[in-house]
Amino acid sequence: MSTETNSKSESNLEKVLKSGQFAFTGELGPPRGTDAEEVREKSKFLKGHVDSVNITDNQTAVVRMSSWAASLIAIQEGLEPNYQMVCRDRNRLAMQADILGGSALGIRNMLCLSGDHQQFGDHPDAKGVFDIDSIQLIAMVKQMRDEGKFLSGNDIHQPPKMFIGAASNPFAEPYEWRVHRLAKKIEAGADFIQTQCIYNMDRFREFIRVANEEGLTEQVYILAGVTPMKSVGMARYMKTKVPGMDVPDEIIDRLKGVEKNKVADEGIKIACEQIEEFKEMKGVHGVHLMAIEWEHKVPEIAEQAKVLPRPVFD
């Protein structure tokens, strides 16, 4: 693995992956206000059930508590945050400043993303920054960490420690390009990958097959994205309204096939079946569970998916 040469991030997630254990990460969306309690409340459900928790960054371009601030609250609650950073809202100066600040205060994982276009969100007329893109962001964090240099080339006094994450969407066209894009992210410096929510297992198996063939899964840790469906409506919404999402009809049919009060359970069951397959799949090193506004279900899902207890390191 590429990370073996620079394992200085002190990240728990990195330790789990390097120890060869199947990783299990979660997600937490910061509140649309200043209520730290909301973050603490959600954190309780995740603590002890995941190796690291992604703290989203103005997801879907809707303003929320900043991801580094919510990350710090998560640390106070005993969680390890995976600080998400999008290229939409900050230029290279602000990004580097936040990386330094995050690292100084104990953030050890970052997920580098382009970010949903501002047109989706609650400030559709905002100026999108996109000074650099996600691949350039990965390379920038790596340069800061490994070379101790800012993007400008100037030296950093005490460089940041970060385990560098990136996203991959095997379901967005052109499909053939997705593995090349993964390769570019690895070349840029990604240590681990979290994928888009997987529903089309055939397509994902094919993606991993090619990634294995190209030797990419030997160079980066891949965490398969799983989002349990809460309802038939959610499944339909994901299928038709979320760009880059691939929800096969059989998923919707399966949810429709059970009694109304059993749909959520069926959604969790499907997710757990997927997780079972991922555990055995060559080239997959863990699961990233995105239980959207369903944090309280994480203990139950982790239990049912048989990923407990989570490893603990000194």
Place this chain on the structure above:
Amino acid sequence: MIVANRKPFAEIKEMLQGYHKVLNVGCGTCVSVCLTGGEKEVAVLNIELEMARRLDDDPIDIYAHTIERQCDREYLAELDSLIENEKFDALLSMACGVGIQFLAERYPHIPTFPAVDTSGLAVNQAVGWYEERCRSCSQCVLGFTGGICPITMCAKGLLNGPCGGTNKGSCEISNEQPCAWFRIYDRLSGQSRLDAIKKINVTRGWKDQAPRNLIQPGYKKPEKMAK
């Protein structure tokens, strides 16, 4: 060419509030071709303004004059005697942002107002349809992107696309907007040149963040203008 769109009538009328003798200056080049600010459009706007002001019981005396190019001193000079003689209390320009500024600069004592919103460098896709193609970023990448500009055509201006939001060949912002990187992939694939985008495009320094000047080799700013 440079394309522009006429401002909403109410906005133009509001800007001219309190002015009673106005010259509306059209431009015979780009904005004329894109059906926004040529001789005909100047005439139409003037009629609308005259009628509206008459209804308000606040008549306006509005003149029309379209010159070949407002971004060129030689053509602007045509207006000197008219402006001197008629003592306009405001100028209205239907040229692009460049022309409007050059007009305002030539007659700095007269308030000058824009009648159009300049929207970019575009191609004429069909009659009346203009599609933006260039953001004049000062560092052209078309050589490795198959002749398709990601700075302009990708809603995020990505240099290493496509992102995960590609939606069956469309951009995540709209089904009507083709994904630039999907098209770049497609074109380069057809030319067996995918290697051009397999390598990482490193972070670039933006060259359009401060006012730009172009002085060709062998030329220099005239002394009276070089500060």
